[in-house]
Amino acid sequence: MAAAGTQSGTLNMTSGLRAATILIMLRFTKMNGAGNDFILFDNRTGNIDLDRDQIAKLCDRHRGIGADGILLLEKPANKADFRMRYFNADGGEAEMCGNGARCFARFANAVGGEKQKISFETPAGVISAELKDYLVTLRMTEPTDLRLNIDLSSGSEKKPIHFINSGVPHVVIPVAKIDDVDVRREGAAIRYHKMFSPNGTNVNFIEKRGPNNIAIRTYERGVEDETLACGTGIVASALVFAAIEEGEAPVTILARGGDELQVGFEKNQHQFRTVTLTGPAEFVFEGTIDPGRSARSEVQPINRGE
Numbered sequence: 164m165a166a167a168g169t170q171s172g173t174l175n176m177t178s179g180l181r182a183a184t185i186l187i188m189l190r191f192t193k194m195n196g197a198g199n200d201f202i203l204f205d206n207r208t209g210n211i212d213l214d215r216d217q218i219a220k221l222c223d224r225h226r227g228i229g230a231d232g233i234l235l236l237e238k239p240a241n242k243a244d245f246r247m248r249y250f251n252a253d254g255g256e257a258e259m260c261g262n263g264a265r266c267f268a269r270f271a272n273a274v275g276g277e278k279q280k281i282s283f284e285t286p287a288g289v290i291s292a293e294l295k296d297y298l299v300t301l302r303m304t305e306p307t308d309l310r311l312n313i314d315l316s317s318g319s320e321k322k323p324i325h326f327i328n329s330g331v332p333h334v335v336i337p338v339a340k341i342d343d344v345d346v347r348r349e350g351a352a353i354r355y356h357k358m359f360s361p362n363g364t365n366v367n368f369i370e371k372r373g374p375n376n377i378a379i380r381t382y383e384r385g386v387e388d389e390t391l392a393c394g395t396g397i398v399a400s401a402l403v404f405a406a407i408e409e410g411e412a413p414v415t416i417l418a419r420g421g422d423e424l425q426v427g428f429e430k431n432q433h434q435f436r437t438v439t440l441t442g443p444a445e446f447v448f449e450g451t452i453d454p455g456r457s458a459r460s461e462v463q464p465i466n467r468g469e
Contacts, residue, residue, distance in 0.1 A: 207236060354387075
């Protein structure tokens with residue numbers, strides 16, 4: 164794995180005038196966790212400082228690399244091995260991303276020295292990860308603010324919803340047929356509802372597929388659309404499902420992208436502890452890019468024996 168960024172000088176001739184232009188090329192790695200895709204940078208030097216516009220351009224699927232978000236690997240402030248920072252595709256920083264955290268763990272393991280277990284700081288708390296081949300098990304932070312059967316008013320309609328913070332805020336709504344849900348329209352209406360202002364919420368629709376099995380579709384805040392998977396949404400949905408169905412661990416979740424993930428936990432009535440999320444994290448490709456002009460890039464496939 165190469166260094167985080169490289170710098171090169173080029174000489175341009177314009178209208179007979181000699182002008183020097185400095186190009187900053189950042190080395191990146193593209194990964195995905197259950198179809199939720201990310202751009203990762205090694206920023207242990209602290210030299211990478213992307214603004215919202217640059218992040219949005221890098222995540223643009225037509226003019227940039229394309230991703231649901233960006234992850235920065237940084238030096239820790241305390242006793243963890245690393246620090247993780249996560250930015251949504253709109254450039255806003257978020258406290259936590261479950262699928263991103265699994266990708267981050269494999270990336271950190273690759274660039275920082277291979278270990279079976281690592282830990283990293285996030286704004287939501289310290290996350291520990293255990294790696295086995297392409298699967299990563301995360302020990303999540305303790306969930307908070309579980310609220311069941313909230314009446315949400317939308318126009319003349321009232322619908323019961325559930326809410327929990329699994330690192331970031333999530334609404335969970337059980338439905339009879341998940342394929343019939345207009346996730347973009349219904350998700351956006353709840354994401355921007357005044358009940359959750361000013362920061363908004365993520366929105367998950369779940370369908371029961373068995374005593375300990377659900378399927379899920381998620382509208383992600385910051386991406387502002389449905390994504391193929393959302394790790395913290397999967398955790399939130401599994402815990403809410405266990406609460407309303409009086410279920411036990413583990414809960415198996417089928418994500419929209421077709422991957423199955425597992426959520427483990429210890430439960431005492433509606434209190435959850437020792438929450439884990441297990442799922443895939445895969446390398447896709449790596450390359451270099453000029454963050455000022457996202458279309459200027461060079462990419463290479465990655466073969467890590469997957």
